[in-house]
Amino acid sequence: MSRIPIYELRRMGVSQEDIEIAQKTQEAQRRTGSPVQSIGVIVGAVQQRARHNPNLPVDLSDRAMRKRGTYDQAALLADQAALQEKSPERAMMARQASKTLKELSAAQQLEYDFFGGGNVSIAFQYQDAVTERLFEAAKTPAQAKEALSILWTICRYLGWQTYECTKTAADLCELTRTKPPHMADALKLLEQVGAIHRVKRGRTKIITVTPEGAFRGKVSAHAQTVERYRLGVIEGGKSED
Known part of the structure; x- marks a missing residue:
């Protein structure tokens, strides 16, 4: 699902400025008659699915992948593999793997290490x-x-x-x-x-x-x-x- 409420986007860490820019982008799309993307898609929080078949995998372009961290990339690939699985059991395992990877992504932190002392977050x-x-x-x-x-x-x-x-x-x-x-x-x-x-x-x-x-x-x-x-x-x- 590509449409996410704005309050949920804020909870995911999307800034108010990014949301306002996305809303302006939507207005421009309406003026030009282009397909209007959801705010979640514009800010990169979710991926746009193909319109003709919502069960098709999303476009895994280099540009789309660069917006994600390492674990998020792996989670996306696992989700797409689950969509293509013929075995329900294997699809469920792939989705579970994706869930674990997303949890790892949320817990991942930047290292700020001047002198080789490890992750300095204090x-x-x-x-x-x-x-x-x-x-x-x-x-x-x-x-x-x-x-x-x-x-x-x-x-x-x-x-x-x-x-x-x-x-x-x-x-x-x-x-x-x-x-x-x-x-x-x-x-x-x-x-x-x-x-x-x-x-x-x-x-x-x-x-x-x-x-x-x-x-x-x-x-x-x-x-x-x-x-x-x-x-x-x-x-x-x-x-x-």
């Missing part, structure tokens, strides 16, 4: 690692301290259940009383040590923080947020130097 460990790297990479202790101050302001203004800071570089200048050239240097330094990533969205540069280091939202939505971060920022984002 905020204090993130702070310690970033602090140590900043003092090693900065030209002066004062520059490192300024970057740290700006980082905690970035973390203070993370959006709800997201990894994105709601403030732009210009906003941060005003909040921290920092001159634009100093802000540019601090953000570059923070990105250099892996504390943040910056990605382009239209003409805006969005500042993001790994959810493993700083997360503002429900714990139950953390895994989905981490997966969105991996797909949208680590693999799909355009880093800004």
Whole structure:
């Protein structure tokens, strides 16, 4: 089934911004007379099934697969294999395997590991690692301290259940009383040590923080947020130097 209620999409970790963009896409499809896709299909939460036969496998194109994590890809393949199985018993086993893979996907988290210490998902460990790297990479202790101050302001203004800071570089200048050239240097330094990533969205540069280091939202939505971060920022984002 390709149609999912909006409240369910939000629970799956789809942002309000993505939902609004999908709604605008639907309006454009209606204006042009094109087939109107569901919001779930547009945001990549579900796959569109063939219209002439709902039991046919979905299109497993490279583009569609890249939107999914490793376990989600395996789960999708298992689901499609179940659709093609002639044996009901084997089809049931394939669906059970798909369910297990989806559970693994929801539990999968990003590694944030500066020094080979394993999966570092506690905020204090993130702070310690970033602090140590900043003092090693900065030209002066004062520059490192300024970057740290700006980082905690970035973390203070993370959006709800997201990894994105709601403030732009210009906003941060005003909040921290920092001159634009100093802000540019601090953000570059923070990105250099892996504390943040910056990605382009239209003409805006969005500042993001790994959810493993700083997360503002429900714990139950953390895994989905981490997966969105991996797909949208680590693999799909355009880093800004």
